[in-house]
Amino acid sequence: MASQSGKFSPPSEIFDEMAKKYENGIGGAQNDIIKALLAHADEVCPIDSSSIIHDNACGPAVVTNEILSRGITPAPRIFATDYAHGMIDITNSYKDRRGWDTVVVQYMDGQALSFEDEKFTHSISSLGVFMFPDDDKGLSEMLRTLKPGGWVGVSSWKDVRWPAAAMAAYEKLFPDAKEPMILPIPKNWMDAETCKNNLLRAGFHDVKAEVITCVNRQSSKEVGGSAFAGFLRQVSPTVRGWDDETREEYMAYYSKLVEDMFSPSVRGDGVELKLYAIVTSGRK
């Protein structure tokens, strides 16, 4: 079995397609991650009314929403940016519907931020910068735009579970494949020590990294399997390249493997799947 070498980062059109389904597909795990990340900030550099925050690669405003739900009065200023128009549209609709007057939403590539130097007190990229094609550039832009003494927080996946099922299905259906299955798994963000070193190398200090457990909650295992299948269809160029028959045969097998990973929810209201993320934070 060939293994994937090099980094594959999905282009913005893929995140455009994914935007509407993203929040449900990950089943709330993204909020668990942000709560853990913000707990790091609470210890050393708490967010308050005077904070100026960057929600970098905001997706559907996940960090922004979590911060504003804390009810800080007056609300801090937040700049939410992303390079997928679908995500920006959703974030703008939340801003309008929820009356987020202190939030500025902008379409922007995290590898070339148009903000001035030393603008932010807090620079946050949850499940964002680790996926950029040039993650080092993304981090250096976060450093540049952070005030001296400011706080940086990023997160990444240690084990998001579905890649193991994707590989198992690939090995089962294509045992003699010469080509690796291409998946967007940035390998240099998968353990706490490496994540810590990524931020230290970028020039941050007082860096700490922690593995956390988060939970993907779904109403049924079929709903969970279908969400992960839809995601894989979009992000894997290997899957996108197959003819319909091959793709559907693979997807049926993969969905079943994913469904079997879910177990009944401890709350008794559906099913859940534990995922493992890494939250990493530091100071400028």
Ligand SMILES: C[S@@+](CC[C@H](N)C(=O)[O-])C[C@H]1O[C@@H](n2cnc3c(N)ncnc32)[C@H](O)[C@@H]1O
């Ligand atoms: C997995 S989602 C994370 C969204 C959100 N921050 C969260 O915590 O759930 C990754 C996001 O990164 C965005 N993204 C990926 N590469 C980017 C880049 N180079 N510049 C800006 N945004 C990017 C995608 O459009 C997508 O919204």
